[in-house]
Amino acid sequence: MKQLHKQTSVNHRSRDEEMAGSHHSTPPCSPKVTKHPRSLPRSIHYFFREQRLLFVLVGILIGYTFFILQPSLSRIGPHETNTHAPLSITSDLSDSSSSSNLFSVVDQPRYRPVGRVPAQIRNRRKRIVVTGGAGFVGSHLVDKLIARGDDVIGIDNFFTGRRGNVVHHFGNPRFELIRHDVVDPILLENFLAGILSFSILDTLFKDDPIPTLGLYLWIENLDIRLYKTNVMGTLNMLGLAKRIGARFLLTSTSEVYGDPLEHPQKETYWGHVNPIGVRSCYDEGKRTAETLTMDYHRGAGVEVRIARIFNTYGPRMCLDDGRVVSNFVAQAIRKQPLTVYGDGLQTRSFQYVSDLVDGLVALMEGEHVGPFNLGNPGEFTMLELAEVVKETIDPSARIEFKSNTEDDPHKRKPDITKAKELLNWEPKISLREGLPRMVSDFRNRMLNEDEGKVL
Numbered sequence: 001m002k003q004l005h006k007q008t009s010v011n012h013r014s015r016d017e018e019m020a021g022s023h024h025s026t027p028p029c030s031p032k033v034t035k036h037p038r039s040l041p042r043s044i045h046y047f048f049r050e051q052r053l054l055f056v057l058v059g060i061l062i063g064y065t066f067f068i069l070q071p072s073l074s075r076i077g078p079h080e081t082n083t084h085a086p087l088s089i090t091s092d093l094s095d096s097s098s099s100s101n102l103f104s105v106v107d108q109p110r111y112r113p114v115g116r117v118p119a120q121i122r123n124r125r126k127r128i129v130v131t132g133g134a135g136f137v138g139s140h141l142v143d144k145l146i147a148r149g150d151d152v153i154g155i156d157n158f159f160t161g162r163r164g165n166v167v168h169h170f171g172n173p174r175f176e177l178i179r180h181d182v183v184d185p186i187l188l189e190n191f192l193a194g195i196l197s198f199s200i201l202d203t204l205f206k207d208d209p210i211p212t213l214g215l216y217l218w219i220e221n222l223d224i225r226l227y228k229t230n231v232m233g234t235l236n237m238l239g240l241a242k243r244i245g246a247r248f249l250l251t252s253t254s255e256v257y258g259d260p261l262e263h264p265q266k267e268t269y270w271g272h273v274n275p276i277g278v279r280s281c282y283d284e285g286k287r288t289a290e291t292l293t294m295d296y297h298r299g300a301g302v303e304v305r306i307a308r309i310f311n312t313y314g315p316r317m318c319l320d321d322g323r324v325v326s327n328f329v330a331q332a333i334r335k336q337p338l339t340v341y342g343d344g345l346q347t348r349s350f351q352y353v354s355d356l357v358d359g360l361v362a363l364m365e366g367e368h369v370g371p372f373n374l375g376n377p378g379e380f381t382m383l384e385l386a387e388v389v390k391e392t393i394d395p396s397a398r399i400e401f402k403s404n405t406e407d408d409p410h411k412r413k414p415d416i417t418k419a420k421e422l423l424n425w426e427p428k429i430s431l432r433e434g435l436p437r438m439v440s441d442f443r444n445r446m447l448n449e450d451e452g453k454v455l
């Protein structure tokens with residue numbers, strides 16, 4: 001807004017200067033400059049000459065289109081286009097007029113009527129909050145948003161996130177990083193307007209399936225923490241989105257399908273989840289997060305998007321987060337045996353992180369609430385994955401079988417028909433292409449031994 005005002009006053013000034021200049025250069029006898037008021041017929045005659053009336057009418061039309069018609073179209077746009085229940089805008093939302101107005105200008109290019117838009121409005125940057133912004137997926141999302149010119153505020157508790165993941169943005173005035181745990185409310189409303197993206201702690205530590213007592217206590221705390229992050233974190237960020245009139249994207253998970261009885265999994269499948277099992281903190285936490293998101297959408301009019309993310313890998317994964325791809329890669333580089341849990345015949349579908357980030361952005365920008373499966377439909381058993389890792393890093397690597405964790409899903413593969421049709425998105429990078437990119441990142445970090453070092 002400030003820029004717009006500044007621009008306008010500069011224009012006025014330069015127009016004034018121009019006029020002053022032309023005044024000086026006009027010869028005193030010029031018929032166009034006279035100190036006496038024109039007579040009425042002469043003024044009318046002047047007005048109708050050289051199509052002046054036409055220019056005035058066109059000017060009024062342009063002004064009407066962009067300053068009256070456009071904001072009202074932006075406001076009604078989401079109601080007309082959303083696939084889900086119509087939004088009921090509460091007094092809370094419509095009261096916060098400054099932020100919601102800003103939001104409608106900043107962040108709704110698709111609802112804009114066809115026609116010319118003043119450059120300052122079209123190119124206006126979005127302001128986006130990425131929770132978990134220093135984490136694996138979050139930091140890649142930050143990279144993409146900064147690269148396309150958005151302002152980004154990353155929030156991270158550095159539980160699994162690392163400053164090193166976003167250190168290349170330090171010093172960039174368009175990036176801020178806040179240390180904060182989303183389990184606690186955060187009051188950012190004075191600074192924010194725009195999309196709110198939500199990317200949260202997404203790790204199940206499974207390094208040790210039969211934990212020692214100390215580790216068990218730690219894991220138990222972690223489970224509670226995971227649940228709190230998913231439920232209270234989502235609630236807090238939804239509240240913020242509601243207060244500032246921002247769009248909110250929830251990164252949910254394929255784990256909401258549990259140990260699926262339907263294969264591949266469509267978004268319409270309600271899942272098969274053990275509510276009291278060892279994984280429930282995560283599965284049920286994310287299911288509750290989806291419920292809260294839809295309730296805020298239907299009940300409080302918050303504009304939301306839901307992504308169900310399938311197993312994702314790539315550079316910047318924690319070296320020791322216990323997931324299968326990071327485990328296998330780290331083990332192969334360290335010349336340790338690859339630990340296959342159970343018989344290794346369970347399946348997963350692995351998506352490269354840049355494909356996921358493209359999908360998240362398409363979802364944020366699109367007009368559909370979701371949920372959308374975002375995953376690579378290529379399905380691998382863990383034994384097949386181990387073979388690809390061996391081919392990529394060390395063909396002589398050994399496999400060591402270990403007992404599996406409880407309630408481990410037997411198979412998982414996304415049906416991405418909906419994302420293809422409605423978001424025009426599908427993954428591009430196969431496992432064999434993506435794995436080497438991750439391996440070089442892991443090698444560098446292991447060599448530099450900076451893992452765990454606070455940058």
Ligand SMILES: O=C(O)[C@H]1O[C@H](OP(=O)(O)OP(=O)(O)OC[C@H]2O[C@@H](n3ccc(=O)[nH]c3=O)[C@H](O)[C@@H]2O)[C@H](O)[C@@H](O)[C@@H]1O
Pocket residue numbers: 202203204206253254255309310311312322323324325327328339340341342344346348382404405408409
């Ligand atoms: O993307 C998802 O949907 C979810 O994927 C993972 O959950 P999971 O599918 O269990 O992924 P991994 O922990 O990587 O395990 C995948 C399979 O590999 C096996 N595994 C794991 C680690 C290992 O060293 N060896 C091994 O065989 C597991 O038993 C499991 O069957 C993550 O933990 C979740 O955070 C995420 O939301």
